[in-house]
Amino acid sequence: MIMANGFAAPGILPDILLRAAPTGVMALGATFVIATGGIDLSVGTGLSLAAVMTAFFLGGDFLNLPLALGLLLALLFGGLVGLANGLNISFLGLPPFIATLGMMLVARGLALVISDTRPMKIENPDFRVLSTTTTIPGIPNAAVIFIVLAIIAAVILNKTLLGRYALAIGSNEEATRLSGVNVKFWKTIVYVTAGIFMAAGAVLYAARTGVVQPAEGLGMELNVIAAVVIGGTSLAGGRANILGTLVGALLMQTLITGLQMMQVNQSWQFVVTGVIVLAAVFADNVRRNRARAI
C-alpha cells in the first residue's frame, strides 16, 4: 500500500529531510539544552520571531540587506534570544521550563508586533535557493544543510569543551561546578547555541516558501523536544546523541508523511502518531536495556 502510493519512491528520503529540516535543525540545538538537563520551550515561537527578523533583514520591503549579512544577523539574533534564556536561567536562577516559557510568550508577541501580524515576503532569489533548489542532483539544499548542521552539532557535542561541559552539567551540576567549571557561563553558551540553531531552522523555514508567517511556530517546540527524546537523549540530562536526534526528527516526519500518504483519517492520524511515539521510545528503551545486559 505504501509502495503503491509512491511512498518508497526514489527521492522520498530527500523529501523527508526537506520537510523535517526546520524542526530537525532546531532539535540539533535543543539536544545541547536537554543534555544539560534543561528544556527549551521557546524554540517554536522563537522560530517565528527569528524568521520575522530574517524577513526584516532580507525582505525587499524592509532592510533588503545583502544575503550574507542578513543571514549572519539572523543567526546572531537567534543567539541573542538564546542568550536571554541563558542569562535568565544561569544568573536569575529561573528554572529552564519557566524561563523559556516566558520567552515563548515574549517571542510570540514580538513576532506579531514586528510583522504587524502580516506575512512577510523575502523575494531575494539567492535566499530561496537555500531550500528546495537542488545543487546535488535529487537532494534539496535544505536537506544538505540539515545533514551538514547535524555533523557540526555532532562534532560540537562529542569533540568540544562545550559538549563535554553540557553533558557534565546534566550529569551532576554541583559536582561540575566544584570541579572549577564556570557552570553559569557554559550553560549560557548552551542556550546561545540552541538559539543559533533555532535561527538556522528559521532560515530554512523561511526559505522554503519565501514568505514568513508570524504565528506559525507555536507548538513546534513539542515536536522538537519529541525528536530529541525519541533520539535517545535523556531529559534528565547527562546523555545525548545527535545522530539519534537526526533519526528522531526523520522518524517523526516519516510518520506524519506516511500517514498523510496512506490517507488515514486525520483524527486517527493523531491517535496513530501518539501510539507510535510511545512504541518507538519503548522499543528504544528495550533495545538499550538489552544492549546493556550483554
Next chain:
Amino acid sequence: MIMANGFAAPGILPDILLRAAPTGVMALGATFVIATGGIDLSVGTGLSLAAVMTAFFLGGDFLNLPLALGLLLALLFGGLVGLANGLNISFLGLPPFIATLGMMLVARGLALVISDTRPMKIENPDFRVLSTTTTIPGIPNAAVIFIVLAIIAAVILNKTLLGRYALAIGSNEEATRLSGVNVKFWKTIVYVTAGIFMAAGAVLYAARTGVVQPAEGLGMELNVIAAVVIGGTSLAGGRANILGTLVGALLMQTLITGLQMMQVNQSWQFVVTGVIVLAAVFADNVRRNRARAI
C-alpha cells in the same frame, strides 16, 4: 486605571475563580505529578477528551445518563487516562514527558473521533448549575468547587500516604524504593489522581456553556504547568504546594483578564505576560532565598 476599569470591583475575585477553574483544577492534579518530578502534557487535549466523554455520558443526543452517574463515569474516565499514563511511565519505563506527549496526541485524536469533530451538547439543566450559577450569593458554583477541590488536594498532599510518597519519589526515587515503598504503584496512582482532577476540570469547563468543543484544550497544558510552577512547586520534584498552585492559577488568570480589561494590544499581551511570568518566578526565588538566609 485598573480601578477605573472596574477591575477591582466587588465580585472580581469570584469571577477570576470562575475563569481560572478548569485550568486551576487541572493544575491541582498536576501538582502531584510535578511533585514526583514528572510532568503531564496530556491534560490539555485530555480535557477535550474528558469533556467529550462527559457530553457522551450526559448529553441528550447520546447516553443521557442521570447526572450523578454521568459525572462519576466522567471522573472514572479521567482516572483511566491517568492510569494509561501511569502504566506507561511506571511499567514501560517511558519518560513522563514522552508518555504524556503520546497521550496528548492520542487524546486529541480520540476527542475528534468520538465527537465526530462536532460540538456536543449537554442540555441537562442540573449539569449547567455546576458552573456560573450561584448557590452562595455572589460566588459562582465553579469557584466554590475549585476551592473545595483545592482543599481536598491539600489534604491529600499533606496528610495522606499518596502525597507523602509523591514527594518522596520526587525527592529521591531510589531511596524511596529502598525504603520499601512500591514506587511503581504509587507513581501510577499519582497519574490516576491527576487524571481525575483533569476530568473534574473538564466537567467545569463543559458546564460553563453546556456545549463541548472537541478541539479546544490543546495548549492548556502549558498554562497548567505554569500555574503549578509559579505556585512554587519545583519541577525537579520533592517539593509541592497546593495553596501555591491555587495562587499561581489565579495570578495567571488575573494577569490575562487585567491586560484584556486595560485593552492592551493583543500582540503586546503575549510579551507582557511572558515578562510578568519571568518576573513573578524570579521574585518568588528571591523571596524564598531571603527567607532561607534568615
Next chain:
Amino acid sequence: MSKLLELKNVSKTFPGVKALQGVNLDLMSGEVLGLCGENGAGKSTLMKILTGIYTPDPGAEIWLQGTQVEVHDVNHARSLGLSIIHQELNMVPDLTVAQNLYIGRPGSHRRGFINDAALNKRAGELFDRLGMHLDPKALIRDLSVARQQMVEIARALSYDSRILVMDEPTAALTVAETDALFGMIRDFVTPETGLIYISHRMPEIEEITDRVSVLRDGQYVGTVTTKEVEIREIISMMVGREVSGDARPRTEVTSDEVVLKVENLSTKKLLEDINFEVRHGEVLGFAGLMGAGRTELARCVFGADPRQSGTISVHGKEIAIRGASDAVRAGIGYLSEDRKTFGLLLDQDIKANTVMAAMRDFSIGGFVLDGKIRTVGTEYSELLKVKTPSVNQLLGKLSGGNQQKVVIAKWLVRNCDVLIFDEPTRGIDVGAKEEIYELIEQLSAQGKAIIVISSELPEVLRVAHRIAVMAQGRITGILDNADATQENIMELATVGKPRMEGSAA
C-alpha cells in the same frame, strides 16, 4: 549458638564484572560478624543480594535458621527480619527526619492518612531510647552527612530485625559517635539476633566483632575468630600482604614560604574568625567533632559557599573567590566529603571524571583531545589501583571506594598548589588507605600545600605536620605533630562542648 543465616555458593555477574564467585558465609545467632575486604571485593554486593536488592546468579542459596528462602525485594527481606544500612546514604532529602524514619512502613498511617505529630513523637522516643540527639522535625537536606548517617542507623535499629547489616556505618562518624553506635550494637545483639558489620577501620573490627569473614576479588577467603588473631593477619588475608602501621608523617616541612593564608574568615552560619596558614610542602590536618565546621571551612575557602568576611591569599596574593571556578583558577582543589553529591558524575565514565577539573589541559581551541584523556585516565586509574574492567566504565558502577579513588585522581590531574582533602579515605580499604597517605606525602614533597580534614584521629596523626582542631566553628588550637596525641586533640575538640550537642533545627 545456632546458625542464624547461611549463604551458599553466591555468585553475581555484572556486565564485564564478576563481582562475586561462589561465596559462602554464615552468621551465628548472638554474634557480630565482621565482613572485610578491599574496595571492590564484593561486600556491598553480597549484602545487597541478601537483602533482596540484587538477584544472584542461579545456584545461590540463602538459608535462614535452617530453611531455604528466596528474597524478592526490600519489603520481603524486611518481613523475613533482614534489614540493612547501605554504604551510600538513602534518605529522602525533602522529608523530615521522622518522615524518613517511617516512610514505607506498616503502621505509619491509618487508612492512608498520616499523623505527623504522632510520627514525631515516636521518633523522639526512639532517639531518646538510642541516646541520640536528633530533631524529628528537621529536614534531612539540612543535616550534615554524619547526622544523616545517624538517622539511617536509628531507622535500621527501629525495625524489629533478626539480622541487621551495617555497610560502613561509621564512614562519616567521629570517635564519639562510633562509641555510641557500638553501644547500640551491643544492645541490639541478643541470643536471637545477629549483625553483619562492614568496615575498613580495623580497630572497629577488632572492638566490635566476634568473628571476621574476608572476601578478596569476589571470592571467599576465610573466616577467623577475632580474639584469636592479630588484626595484621586479617589485613593480610584481605590484601595478600602485610601493611605497615607507621603512625606519623615521614616528611618534614623545609620551606617557610606560605602558600595559603586564611585571615579572619567568618560565615553567617557557623565559622567565626578563622586564621591559619599552610606552607609550601606542608600538610595541615583538621580534626574536630561532627559539625565542628571543618567542611564548611573548606567549602568556604574553595568558594563553594559564601563567606561573610575575611581574606584568602595564595602565594601572598589576596584572591577574590566568588565561586569554585575562581578557586580552581587560583590553584585550589577541593575533594568533597560527599562524593556522590559533590564529587562525581555518576553517569559519565572514569576517564571523563578523571579529567573533569582540568579540561583546559585536554583541549586545544575548544576541541577535546580524547586520546590524551584516555591515556591520562588509564594512567591514573592504574596509579590509584582503581578496580575496573576499563576506563570507559561508568562511575555509578564502581564500588564506593573505587569511586573515591577517581575523585582523588581528578585533583591529581589538575595539579593544584593547594589541595583540600575532606575525608580522603572515607570508604577506602586499609591497603589503599596507606597508598593514599603515601600519595599525600609525595604531593607534599613536591611542594604542594595540603589540608587534610579527617574524623579519624590516627589518620590525621599519620599525615599532618600540624593539626588544627576545630570546635563550634572556631579553631581551638593548632598542634605540631610531635606534640599531638589523640588525647589532647580530643580535649581541644570538646572545648566548651563536653558532649555531643544535638539540636538540629
Next chain:
Amino acid sequence: TSTPGGTPAPSETKPATSAPAESTPPAESTLPADGEIPKGDGTQTIYLVSKGFQHRFWQAVKEGAEQAGAEYGYKVEFVGPPSEKDVTIQLDQLETALATKPAAIGLAALDTAAATDVLDRISAANIPLVAFDSGVDSDAPITTVQTDNYAAAQEAAKHMAELIGNKGTVGLVCHDVTSQTGKQRCDGFQDWMKDNAPDVKLLEPLVAGSVDEATNAAKSLINSTPDISGVYGTNEAAATGAVQASIEVNKAGLQVVGFDSGEIQMSAIRDGKQAGAITQSPVKMGYETVTAAIKAINGMELPKIIDSGFAWYDKSNIDDPEIAANLYE
C-alpha cells in the same frame, strides 16, 4: 464579487478568461452538454486540501464535497492542517496530495504566496486545480469557489450599526489575526464602521481561538467598558464566547453579532440573546468545489469565480429553508 445581504445565485457562468490549456487533459470524445456534470467511475480521487478540519465549518465543507463526490462517482479525500496558522503543514499536505496523483486538487490556501512552487508543479503534472474559500494569487487555479469574508464582515458591521443606532462602543473578539480569513473578518468590520458610522467607537480587538478564551475575553470587554453597546465575534468560537459572556454578565441592551452558526448562537438568536450572525454556505462551497473539479477534469469551461455566498440571519429568517440549509448545530 458577492452581493451582500442575499444568498447569491449559484455559479454565474462567466466564461473563464484564461483556462490554462496545458493543465486540461485531452477532451473526451463524448463531451457532455454545458452544465451537465459527467459521472465518474468511482476510481478517481479528488483531493481537497482545506484550511482546517477540526472546525464545524470545515466539516460542513467536507460534507458538501463528499455529497457531490458520491453523487458523481468520485472519491473525495479531504484534509486540512490542525490550525489556520499551520502554513507549512498545509504545504506538506499539498505536496502529499500531488504525490498521490489525484484526478484534481482543491485548495483553500492559507497563504497563497507560500504555495506558488507546489502550484507550479501541480500545473506541470497536468492536474487541474480548483481554489476554494479564498483566492490563490496565481493563474494555476481553473476557478475559485469563495466567500468574500471582507464583504461579509462589512455586512456584520452594517447590522451592528443599525442595532445600536449608529452610536456607542463596540468590542471585537477576533478568532485569529494572522490568517487571511481572520484578518478580513476583523478588518472588514472595522473599516466599515470607520467609513460609515463615525459615532461608533471600536475597542481594541481581543484575539481568542476557543470558546472558553472568547468567553473570558468578551467578559473582560463588557466588564471594563460600562457604556459598551455591542460585541462582535468573528467565527463560531468567538461569537459563541461573546454570547456566553453576555449571558454571564447579563447586561441589558447589549447587542451581540456573530459569524457562522452552532448550537449556542442559534438558540441565543432564537431567544433574542443574540441579534444575529453572518453565515457562509459551507456545504455549498464543498459541493461546488467538487463539481467544478469534475468539470475541469472533463475539460469543461468554468467561470473564474464561483461565489458560494454569505447571508445575514436573525430571529426573523433563521428558519427559512435557504438559510437553515447552511446552519449547523
